[in-house]
Amino acid sequence: MGSGAVKERLYLFDTTLRDGQQTAGVDFSVEEKTKLATLLAAMGVDYVEGGFPGANPTDTAFFAEAHDLGSTKLTAFGMTKRAGRSASNDPVLQGVLSAKADAFCFVAKSWDYHVEFALGVTLDENLASIRETVTLAVQNGREVMIDCEHFFDGYKANPEYALDCARAAHEAGARWVVLCDTNGGTLPNEVSRIVGEVAARIPGSHLGIHAHDDTGCAVANSLAAVQAGVRQIQGTLNGLGERCGNANLISLIPTLKLKPHFAETFEIGISEEGLRGITALSRQLDEMLNRNADRHAPYVGTNAFATKAGIHASAILKDPRTYEHVAPATVGNRRRLLVSDQGGKSNLLAELERVGIPLGKDDPAVSRLLDTVKERETAGYAYEGAQASFELLARRTLGDVPSFFEVESFRTSVELRHNAQGELATVCEAVVKVSVRGESLMSVAEGIGPVNALDLALRKDLGGYQPFIRDLRLVDYKVRILDGGTEAVTRVLIESSDESGETWTTIGVSPNIIDASFQALIDSVTYKLLKSGAPAP
């Protein structure tokens, strides 16, 4: 399609707050649902499915209040009426219809086996439930859609019946008939064929896709469905959802916006600015769920544009398109050229420039530093995840790091003994002796573990440098045993932070875990002194 041609509208339906809530370990509060719905609306998705009013107190409370989502339609989920009672006499359906929502989405069975076995009703009774539910909801004055559960499995078993269910919904006035790959076992070639056959009978402008990720194909299946005719995609942020999750909107949206095949044919409601916010949105959700973001997530992971190999880095510096399929800034992410034993001078120079040490490729300090990095990585260091320690190593190579303090000795002990209450308890103590400007300072501290005690003792008294480390906090501590066995080497990574909100990671490596931890602590304190502009002794 030429750039001047009119594009077809493709609608995005987010079900993070409904199918996403069916993820093991995920439980949104009303406040979190409200916040996510607002963020999704601000990004420009067309529908936000908020939950199943009547099914649980959170969803009922969420739909008891009106939510102003602008042009985004807040959708309440429900199920078709039960057989054997009229739609107006079904309390579950009535609970959904009384929700403060702009649209309704009802799940309906469309696999004959499920109708007879799971629902225990006849095929005709199920069709009547679909028709009556849609008719009553349409009379209620809101937009209505039907999720045809197990549509693809149903179509493979009994195509005419699956189609009858879809047709019943469409003819009763459903705006959308959504074809669901509920068990997530369908592959892209099957989705293409089946959607193509359905779109020959029901206009694609009324069809949607809801794909689960049990074969890792939910995104591919959604794209295949669009190519075969559907015009609504259902999915979730970060691919949350029942079992292996749903189609990941955080991957789909950039693909639809940036890949010419889709971008030149379809219009979605997400602006370029909205697209630039997608990395932040993905990470906000992980923060809310108190879990680590997937570093390898397409488009938005911290590694999505991270390059370790020297050959790649050298070419990226000449033109990023050599190894990047899209520009990281378009999705609000950033390029990272990592320093490691897989890298060459190009990685090193890029990282040095980022931390404000511009050196020329021919500077002998660069070769010296590269040799040191490779030697240390062979010994167990991994600078790609410890950028503060890398900066210190680089500055030390250039003679640029003052010796703020020197460690004269440290000692730590773990003891099981009776405490003041007469109870047996483990007590950890540390003693650290440092010399600052020729003055010897000794500090003692107790901690919840030996490393905690060492950290507290080290930071207790650094003489005149104390004000510079007042707001230093350790936020994460990770230990990795390399090579295993009794000869094992321990790698410790410590993440620190301060009131400015900056976080930095430092590394220590030693056969002894306490020694490795202490190295990482020293680097953290030194980095903090350096960044705070503490004067040289």
Ligand SMILES: CC(=O)SCCNC(=O)CCNC(=O)[C@H](O)C(C)(C)COP(=O)(O)OP(=O)(O)OC[C@H]1O[C@@H](n2cnc3c(N)ncnc32)[C@H](O)[C@@H]1OP(=O)(O)O
């Ligand atoms: C594929 C999907 O993701 S669909 C969405 C699934 N999500 C959820 O189930 C989460 C919310 N669900 C719930 O809180 C509860 O299941 C409720 C409140 C809906 C129902 O609770 P209960 O009445 O205790 O029923 P229960 O959960 O044991 O079983 C579900 C019932 O719904 C019936 N049912 C399932 N799908 C449909 C449908 N499309 N139309 C009508 N009835 C249906 C089942 O046959 C079963 O009834 P039965 O036990 O009489 O056979």
Ligand SMILES: CC(=O)C(=O)O
């Ligand atoms: C409706 C739904 O979530 C499904 O069929 O997977």
